[in-house]
Amino acid sequence: MRYYYAPLEGITDATFRRLHSKYFSGVDKYFMPFISPTIHRCLTNREARELPKAESVPFAAVPQLLGKNVDDMLWAIAVCRDLGYDEVNINLGCPSGTVVSKGKGSGMLSDIYALDAFLEAIYAKAVLPVSLKTRIGVNDSESWEKLLEIYRDYPVRELTVHPRIRKAFYKGDCDMAAFAKAVEDSPFPVCYNGNVSSLDDAGKIAEQFPTVESIMIGRGLVADPGMLCGGTDREALKAFLNELSDTYCTVFESKRNAIYRMKDNWHYLIALFEGSEKLWKEMRKSTDYDRFMAIANEIIETLPMRPHPEINW
Ligand SMILES: Cc1cc2nc3c(=O)[nH]c(=O)nc-3n(C[C@H](O)[C@H](O)[C@H](O)COP(=O)(O)O)c2cc1C
Structure with missing residues (x-):
């Protein structure tokens, strides 16, 4: 199993990632909290600090982008390529009111035609492999199968599924039946994300979904930073x-x-x-x-x- 550190805005910043990897092993890739490219086509000082050259950190890290404007996103993907990264992740899951009200993050899941057009344009021109991190819907999961059909039309590097709807934010049980649909006959790798707080939890996911090769962990790893290297000393x-x-x-x-x-x-x-x-x-x-x-x-x-x-x- 490969283990990924989930992006956690306000927690897993560049300093945190560097020091976590110094003291605790076991994370295969650190996903960075999102940056939102704008029409200004330049990184703020803070963004530049948060997006160091890939070669300057001794671990694999994946920049995450949040946005709905294709040209701005393609510009940011090229910036990530120039900094030496070999993958970018697009955020289709952020539930925050200010993000969703602008039709970004999980807000992108509410208009499947616009999402399809966005992905078509991104995958046609992106200069790096693009992975996606998604929820299973906005107010309900009725469109989940349609969303999966759309994703399956593109060369998605990996699809990370946080099986909750936007309305649930980070609370309650994950919808394992919805996750099962993502895994079944998937043409690309599917990564599980949600409520994993121990290796036992990860083992249960692996047992239930033998084809899943990666699990992304967020809050559980903040709570137990040594979870993946034999326990927190x-x-x-x-x-x-x-x-x-x-x-x-x-x-x-x-x-x-x-x-x-x-x-x-x-x-x-x-x-x-x-x-x-x-x-x-x-x-x-x-x-x-x-x-x-x-x-x-x-x-x-x-x-x-x-x-x-x-x-x-
Ligand atoms: C404080 C906080 C900040 C988050 N920031 C991001 C983010 O920048 N990008 C993203 O894709 N997900 C973000 N998430 C969602 C997490 O990456 C993850 O999907 C969620 O916490 C569920 O995984 P977990 O149960 O292992 O924590 C955030 C979650 C929390 C609680």
């Missing part, structure tokens, strides 16, 4: 988080912003520790960097660790 976790926080202080030029970012990490990480309620409450309230780091270290050093995180999906 306390010392490695401490070193990882200390270096991550320090680097954020430098990158953001603000300890306050570093704390905000680290709290987003701990939102998931806390699920790995038993009896963490009191310290987690204190951590959430903390605004002083040194105090925040002391609480983080106390959690890592003193609380019992669960065999795998208990995430409330």
